Amino acid sequence: MAGIAVFRPLATAPGRVLARTYATSIPAMAHHRVVIVGGGTAGVTVAAQLQRTPEFEKKDIAILDPAKTHHYQPGWTLVGSGLRPIEDMQRSMRSVIPEGVKHYPLRVSTFDPENNAIKTSEGVDVSYDYLIVAPGLETNFAGISGLEEALQDPGSQVSSIYSEKTVEQVWKNVQAFKKGPAVFTQPAGIIKCAGAPQKIMWMALSQWKRDGVRDNIDISFATGAPAMFAVPKYSQALDKLRRERNVEGLFQHNLVGVDAKKKVATFKNLAGGGEVQKEFSFLHVVPPQKPWDWVAKSKLADAAGWVDVDKSTTRHNKYKNVFSIGDASSLPNSKTAAAITSQTPVLVDNLLAAMNGKDLKAAYDGYASCPLLTGHNELMLCEFKYGGVPKETFAGILGGQETPRRSFYHLKNNVFPYVYWNHFLNGTWYGPSGFFRPETVPSQA
Template identity: 35%
Template sequence: MKQHYKVIILGGGSGGISVAARLLKKSRLKNKLLIVDHADYHAYQPAWPLVGSGADRKEHSRKKMQRVVPNGAILTQQKVTGIQPLEKIITLDHNLRVTYDYLVIALGIQQDYDKIEGLTETLGKNHVSTNYLYDYVDYTYESLQQVTDGNVIVTKPNTPIKGGVAPENSLFTFKDFFKQHDRTQINLMLKSGNHTLFPVEKYRQKLEELLTKKHISYDLNEELVKVDGPRQTAAFFNYKTGVRNEVPFSMLLVTPPMSAPDIIKQSTLVDEAGWLDVNPYTLQHVRHQNIFGIGDCTNLPTVKMGAAVRKQAPVLAKNLVSQMKGRKLKARYNGMTACPIATEYGEAIMAEFGYDLQPKESMPIDQAKTSHFLYFVKKKMIPLMYWQGMLKGRS
């Protein structure tokens, strides 16, 4: 392994791999581009809520990391332990140091389960689960099959989260599961720490309509703060009233609070909230011209989705190449993202919008209307485009 690289990419997720593929097509970077990621597998995580509802298999959602690394890139499967932007040094496991000319940070997001009292002790037991970890999605479906009455609670924190509509996907497919199995004694509810159901008015209205129609209760400004697994109770703090209340459950599906990875928060590259501080349009770091960021670890003011990364990747690659050549950064990212939501098995809507929070739908249909076609796009077409297009720098 060399000690110096023209480009180092931290993170082998959707952002890191897709940017690497594009850079290798646009520049002479063969064997000069290093990808750093300690994981053995690369996962398509948007499939996991469907796995947790019994509509997909988790084995279909991941591939060995070596299989997705583009030709010409070098992969080292180590953890990043230090970032020194002024010295252009990255520290890895065993105090190994590598240097770079240009750096792309694509380290994703950190799941902070320990910020909820009692959660780590009971996760995977007592019908407490999450769809954000590969090892737990099967337990979600196992619990779903076993519960017959009481409260089934799906939570959503007030922090930014990856796969921003994953809780809603679970919520609606859970409801369909209970309907199909005639489990009328179950009270399905969403507890969200956010002050609104959705940031775009058109889709907020649709979600509200669907929740009312399907008799799913929801409470906003309610943050999960404690789980007692053996007693099967969950405590929530209400941001508006300041009151903490305890709710019994038969099943609890948790979306944990999330933040930028600690290694980023410990660096000098963050904004006041602890996210990687990049220009929202060029994706270049605001203080270091040779550093760019992409995806969930950044402070880009949009919903964190794979579809957002898909739109960011070509912008970052073009601007990084321009930076290398001393040219003006002309490519612009406008905040575009897409949020496909399964409203039942076989039906979905798809929210698409940018920084202005106005609908920007890419298909000649009303994407706020549930349809079989949009479910097919979500379950079949998008994963195909992900593996065969986005990760190969083609879409």
């Protein structure tokens, strides 16, 4: 059968590359029992947990993802704050794919769920018995006029922690800034890690205070949302913090344009209508985010473009051999890596039930967590489930988690990155349950 050769050059001395390959060719057609689209946190974790599950017999898993590098995206806040180097937050894709799992460096172009098949841009067709869709979402920098050009100019004082290509500039800008108006933005709509836009603000404020220049800087938080955070308990605590630290709150102000030369940011006022222009000397931008077009335009998507799954079982509402978790799914919870720790065992148990013709009993309750940095040596550990109901791991020991604590800060900065690379991606970490696999079937008591 004809195939497509995958050429991966081998590096030798700096600046030299060997022309030979070390990867075998990919067949023009391939079939696997389980195909996972996406080699990010969700895709790799599901594959790892499936590989570790004795009940999953005839293991035959493939991951489709064209990326060469796997990123620990929650760590980009640490990079932008000068706490960790970017090298700590990335590994080669080859190194994180679980042993025994096939990796195709292919880009999905079309889903054909009626025929249990996927078409790729490289011309390879991959069919499956079961499909897991977990490609994440798209950070749409082009969705804000002038932003891409501003980010390409190191002298613009415009930066963003939402890309590995721009995150290091954030820390450079924070260090260099001494005086003037500083604006931090958050877009309207769904984004990954909804606390991150203000995490970097709090860390910049803390750094400027350390540098003795805080009083020379006017800080504004402009968000397309109506409040500081979607969960009322934490939103109230964060708004109190905002007022205490003299940060201007511009709510329902959605960034639509950046003029780096004139140092002007243009916002759409979602409450009163019209546009608002604000001058800046420092600007941190979080771009709008959306489903990938090849997901949104597929038969798997709901009206909003997300993979249409049951919010409890994670199985597709139409195609019963299709599942989805993570940022690409329609699960109505906060899109965080922590959410995947609770979603994955539910998906695995329900996938095995589906394979055996049994009812799907495992249920996801919407758990998500946002370790929200509020400054050096302090962090508000926001944990909650569907409906914005707090679900706090340490409340019984330390009290309400709306109070920033030093111990939580060290979890974010020192513990979580280590756990991610050594246990999370290996399928042995379950978030609030630690190393103990949680019970996925709700108690009937």
